[in-house]
Amino acid sequence: MPTSELDAEGSTIESSSVTGARSDVEPVVQKPGRKVQVKVRRPAVGGVDDEEIEQGRDRGGPRRRKREGGPLPGFGADGEGASRIRGRDLRFRSWSAPTDDATAAIIAVAIIAESDESGDLELVALGPGGEPEKGFELGISRAVLHGPDGKVDVSFSGNMLRNIRLSQGQKTRIDIYVPAGERYRLEAV
Incomplete structure (x- = not known):
């Protein structure tokens, strides 16, 4: 027989009773709650001065347009900047290379x-655990x-790095010169 006395010798016989549980407790049944549908209404947006206010679909107005939209002229031109190469579109690896220059x-x-x-x-140095060090200046010379x-x-x-050209599937190597004694792992942003 199993025993619950202190310092008693144990046995391999399983007890037929459970201690700490009550057999007269009924399970709790959750009743489903009432469902309420929520609708957000936004006020109409007014124009300037005495311009008539019209409501669009998302502001409680009619679901259909009264008339077709008109043609909108569009003009484009080259800007002053260059496009950005996104790091997620690249396979990228960095390592420290030997140099004879004592200053770099x-x-x-x-x-x-x-x-x-x-x-x-754009390049970023990786810190402990491989996390990018945002705002850290590499000191590229x-x-x-x-x-x-x-x-x-x-x-x-x-x-x-400005005006880089990369060809699909072709490996491109770039050497980055930084102050002597510095060793970073880099990542493209």
Whole structure:
């Protein structure tokens, strides 16, 4: 027989009774609550001066337009900036490369684009645990692209490499020169 006495010797026989439970307790049944449908009404948006107020569909107005929309002229022009190359469209790897220059360290990056890309590429240093260090200035002093025609200097501003051209599936190597003694893992944003 099982026993509950202190310092008693145990046995392998299973007890037929359960301690701590009451057999007269009925299970609790949850009754479904009442469902209420909520509808948000927004006020009509007024125009300037005495302009008539019209309500659109999302503001409680009619579901159909009274008339067809008119043609809207559209004009576009090239802006002053360049497009951005998104890091999620790239396979990107970085490592520290050897250098003979005592004043600079080289971080080499290899980039493979999923499609032809051109524009600016922003780099960010990775901190502990591989998390990006937002707002950290790399201190880039030079950037060199290794292309089929040899080495070409790349313009940069802060952590942004300017006017990079990447071909689909082709590996592109860029050497980033930073102050001596610095070793970062980089990521494209």
